[in-house]
Amino acid sequence: MLKSIILAAGKGTRMKSETPKVLHTIFEKTLVGYVIEAVNNTGFADENFVIVGHQAERVDEYIKNNYPNAKTVIQSPQLGTGHAVSMALPYIKEFDGEIIILCGDTPLITSETLKEFVEFHRNTKSDLTVMSAIFDNPTNYGRIIRSSEGKVSAIVEEKDATSEQKAVKEVNAGIYCLNWKKVMPAFSELKTNNAQGEYYLTDIIKWGNSNNLNVNAYTLKNNEEIFGINSKTHLAEASKLLNRRIIKKHLDNGVTIIDPETTWISPETEIAPDTVIYPSTYIEGKNKIGKFCKIGPFAHLRGGVVLEDYVKIGNFVEVKKTTIKSHTNACHLTYLGDSEIGSDVNIGAGTITANYNPLTKEKSKTVIGNNVKIGSNSVLVAPVTIDEGANVGALSVITKNIPAWALAITRSPLKVIEGWVKKHL
Numbered sequence: 001m002l003k004s005i006i007l008a009a010g011k012g013t014r015m016k017s018e019t020p021k022v023l024h025t026i027f028e029k030t031l032v033g034y035v036i037e038a039v040n041n042t043g044f045a046d047e048n049f050v051i052v053g054h055q056a057e058r059v060d061e062y063i064k065n066n067y068p069n070a071k072t073v074i075q076s077p078q079l080g081t082g083h084a085v086s087m088a089l090p091y092i093k094e095f096d097g098e099i100i101i102l103c104g105d106t107p108l109i110t111s112e113t114l115k116e117f118v119e120f121h122r123n124t125k126s127d128l129t130v131m132s133a134i135f136d137n138p139t140n141y142g143r144i145i146r147s148s149e150g151k152v153s154a155i156v157e158e159k160d161a162t163s164e165q166k167a168v169k170e171v172n173a174g175i176y177c178l179n180w181k182k183v184m185p186a187f188s189e190l191k192t193n194n195a196q197g198e199y200y201l202t203d204i205i206k207w208g209n210s211n212n213l214n215v216n217a218y219t220l221k222n223n224e225e226i227f228g229i230n231s232k233t234h235l236a237e238a239s240k241l242l243n244r245r246i247i248k249k250h251l252d253n254g255v256t257i258i259d260p261e262t263t264w265i266s267p268e269t270e271i272a273p274d275t276v277i278y279p280s281t282y283i284e285g286k287n288k289i290g291k292f293c294k295i296g297p298f299a300h301l302r303g304g305v306v307l308e309d310y311v312k313i314g315n316f317v318e319v320k321k322t323t324i325k326s327h328t329n330a331c332h333l334t335y336l337g338d339s340e341i342g343s344d345v346n347i348g349a350g351t352i353t354a355n356y357n358p359l360t361k362e363k364s365k366t367v368i369g370n371n372v373k374i375g376s377n378s379v380l381v382a383p384v385t386i387d388e389g390a391n392v393g394a395l396s397v398i399t400k401n402i403p404a405w406a407l408a409i410t411r412s413p414l415k416v417i418e419g420w421v422k423k424h425l
């Protein structure tokens with residue numbers, strides 16, 4: 001079995017935020033959440049330890065509520081990455097399996113890469129594998145030092161490196177896989193005799209070599225995966241990178257996305273081929289979109305949205321927790337929330353499902369049958385049902401259920417006074 005240790009005790013000063021760094025989000029999911037899920041999705045891990053320091057209570061509460069197989073461990077004070085890992089020792093003293101170590105602020109790591117990394121570790125019968133990456137500009141990373149035979153002999157931090165070592169472009173990606181029983185003793189032998197006066201996790205490489213362990217490096221294929229977040233600029237960049245990855249997946253699956261640069265699609269959204277997403281569309285949460293739909297421009301799907309085939313969601317339309325059957329259109333300026341909408345329905349411009357009662361703070365449901373036509377600028381005050389085939393006249397406020405095939409209209413009669421304007425000139 002495999003367990004992970006996720007380092008997340010750093011302060012994240014450069015985020016300039018009251019929120020702990022790893023609780024910042026991309027598409028409503030936290031940075032540490034991405035890392036835990038990447039580990040869990042390998043199918044190898046049964047338990048994750050998240051090392052926390054700064055605002056530990058908040059991170060602990062979040063982890064408890066969201067990830068039942070993760071446990072937070074406090075590191076205070078923070079004396080370095082090696083010290084951080086040793087905080088988990090009391091929980092894994094007897095553990096005889098693999099430990100992978102990662103950072104909580106690298107949300108772009110994928111479970112595919114982690115799987116390949118662990119398989120590499122197993123196939124090479126390694127005791128200690130470090131993930132490396134090749135960077136043209138390796139500044140700030142620890143450098144991977146190899147012997148003349150190409151064996152990994154040590155990791156040297158930038159601050160401790162000679163100019164010759166600084167020229168090395170192969171760096172430590174900060175992800176490790178250890179055969180725990182064999183590497184555990186290293187943690188009681190780490191020293192702080194380095195430029196930063198910290199217990200360096202990276203020193204386990206040298207330790208492994210002096211203790212005749214099989215030490216190897218797996219080289220990361222896509223450097224983007226270890227993009228670490230230290231500032232709001234990094235957070236915005238990582239969001240873009242993740243979004244690009246998602247857009248590419250949909251394009252490869254046959255979805256037409258007119259402008260990948262202004263379209264945002266959350267990781268949990270499924271879209272069938274031949275649907276077209278127009279520019280400036282923002283799709284968050286978990287949604288399922290059928291084929292031949294047209295979404296946007298300027299549409300906002302907020303999660304819990306299920307669209308059957310041939311549905312049109314046009315400009316300035318917001319949809320949340322709503323199921324819409326095939327060939328239904330909501331083309332302009334509309335809010336549809338907590339609704340069930342049939343097929344061949346036309347939702348006129350400016351239609352609002354009034355789903356929220358601000359006094360009771362309750363949300364209620366709107367049910368619209370097949371073939372219903374809702375006139376423009378209508379308000380459907382939930383809970384309300386509009387049965388099959390009914391028509392709602394423009395500018396109506398619907399406060400009770402409308403039976404099938406009826407016309408419902410609340411508009412005051414139109415008055416026309418001939419010649420009125422001329423009389424008032």
Ligand code: UD1
Binds near residue numbers: 143171
């Ligand atoms: C570390 C590596 C470096 C590697 C780089 C990859 C060491 C000594 N160096 O450097 O070789 O190239 O990561 O990104 O490990 N943390 C704690 N407790 C601590 C210190 C750090 O939990 O006491 C956490 C931080 O929150 C962060 C992670 O460990 O998530 C890495 O720490 P950081 O200070 O960013 O490491 P680097 O100096 O970048």
Ligand code: MG
């Ligand atoms: Mg550091």
